[in-house]
Amino acid sequence: MARKLAAGNWKMNGVKASLGEATALAEMFPAPKVDILLCPPATLVAPMAQALFGTQVHVGGQDCHMKTSGAHTGDISAEMLLDAGADHVILGHSERRADHGETDQMVAEKTVAATQAGLSPVVCVGETLAQREAGETLAVIRQQLSGSLPDVVDLKKLVIAYEPVWAIGTGKIPTLEQIAEVHDDMRATLVARYGDGAKDIPLLYGGSVKPSNAAEIFATSNVDGALVGGASLKAADFSGIVKALEAA
Numbered sequence: 001m002a003r004k005l006a007a008g009n010w011k012m013n014g015v016k017a018s019l020g021e022a023t024a025l026a027e028m029f030p031a032p033k034v035d036i037l038l039c040p041p042a043t044l045v046a047p048m049a050q051a052l053f054g055t056q057v058h059v060g061g062q063d064c065h066m067k068t069s070g071a072h073t074g075d076i077s078a079e080m081l082l083d084a085g086a087d088h089v090i091l092g093h094s095e096r097r098a099d100h101g102e103t104d105q106m107v108a109e110k111t112v113a114a115t116q117a118g119l120s121p122v123v124c125v126g127e128t129l130a131q132r133e134a135g136e137t138l139a140v141i142r143q144q145l146s147g148s149l150p151d152v153v154d155l156k157k158l159v160i161a162y163e164p165v166w167a168i169g170t171g172k173i174p175t176l177e178q179i180a181e182v183h184d185d186m187r188a189t190l191v192a193r194y195g196d197g198a199k200d201i202p203l204l205y206g207g208s209v210k211p212s213n214a215a216e217i218f219a220t221s222n223v224d225g226a227l228v229g230g231a232s233l234k235a236a237d238f239s240g241i242v243k244a245l246e247a248a
């Protein structure tokens, strides 16, 4: 069975004072029944890891370079994230793909770099509204999975997040049937490529997840958790989502 994971992506939000939200969350879940992950901006990875040391809340980055070191101004390597106390990294988020021109090939190389460093990559895929309306959703997701994942990958570390671009930060979510259709298809696609080990890859849903809709999303076929943006910034909101996953 896939591990259950409630992951928070703070995106470009948060300053040192925001670490209080992370420690408050850890205090609410001293012995969580699911994995909890917070991915703050790069400036907060090390201080958050220090603040959460000894707790059950994991820390992750939001991106890493495919190289281990070198002349790449402004970038950060997977080893640096590990060194700072992270154990996960989000890769190929649609905002990285749109803002920084990240391609499937680049995401695949970053996935290799992350797993070689010992990090768990959370690889994101998702269709645009135009692609959904054109009936291309499953084809787009299959293509992104195919291109964004290397042929050889540590299945025990890999996490996949399905995030419809049109559901991110909009308050709109697909129907539960649409989520199930994509998640079931992702599972079948991954098992066909990697074998039975892929049955245990956590498949997260992301896009406007809130405490109020989390339970029904977590009850959906092949949904093993969530990648949460806005509702992960406050411990009070994120705790409702974590509790819903614990109860699922």
Ligand SMILES: O=C[C@H](O)COP(=O)(O)O
Pocket (backbone or CB within 6 Å): 009, 093, 163, 167, 168, 169, 170, 171, 206, 207, 208, 209, 227, 228, 229, 230, 231
């Ligand atoms: O990585 C998180 C997603 O982009 C979802 O963001 P959101 O929960 O604010 O819609």
